[in-house]
Amino acid sequence: MKTRKLLSTLVCTCLLAGCAPSTKAVMEMDQSAVQLRSYQQRAFDTADKEQTLRSVIATLQDLSFVVDKADLDLGTVSATKLSGYQVRMTVTARPRGTTQMLVRANAQYMDKAVESPKPYQDFFTALEKSMFLTAHQVD
């Protein structure tokens, strides 16, 4: 009896989950914004936005990305990597105080957001080398 109840509950849950509209993905967030930012952004000790973005582009090219869009005024770069799979990244740079640039990256792998810290750490490690600057963790 218990089993039957458990199974019917499971089936109902699955069906209900199936009924939820896929538009909920628009405002979906698996983690809190604070948590996401803790590994998606770093501060660099430079006030040069253009140089920061040029370094971001060079790093993305090193990682086999093809740039999709770039905008100096807005401070954004988007790029796609195709290697049997697809990774899309958007990187933004904006001033933090008068001496630092805050660089934020977000990535999607196929049709999913990348929400583990490691790939972002890898990206910032590569960016640090290209910028000859240390990436500071931001609180």
Added chain:
Amino acid sequence: MYRLHPGRRSGWAVVVLVLAASLTGCAATIPKDALIPTPDTLERRQLQSRRLDGISETQLLAASAGVLQDLGFNIDESETKLGVIVASKDRSAFSAGQITAAVALALLGAYYSVDKTQKIRVSLVTRPALSADGKPRPDAQVIRITIQRLVWNVENQLTRIEAIEEPAIYQAFFEKLSKSVFLEAQQI
């Protein structure tokens, strides 16, 4: 007849569900090395980059746009302040080899779907070369291009998404660019 204990059965159901959930989770994670430079990063950078002297960044971008047009690319995006041009073209992906293979397989009663169209994307990025004291030079530039393509078969299914890394392609591009820079310089 063998019957599972009820408690056990629900245990199995849970195990199967957890396995199914973890499997779908695994299929969608980014490869570990996706954002790590590889040992051939430097080699690829050299293959995809050239340095041109006696030209400003704006002049080089204009000449580059000309080469992309010569090759039938359409410009999708550009941001000259960052030295970026993004271009693409859609072309046929039919290859004689694939068609031969498809015919051979069809004779054997098997079906093979051949590639039909491809989208080729290029990002072209320039930056001022640095002088001995590390300052950007107005009259010498470094250009780097990266190329990738997506291929669809006759059923409109995506069959290939890949970076194009054949050295000959990059060499041919830069040869054309050298000529174009010369043409721009001569204002022809």
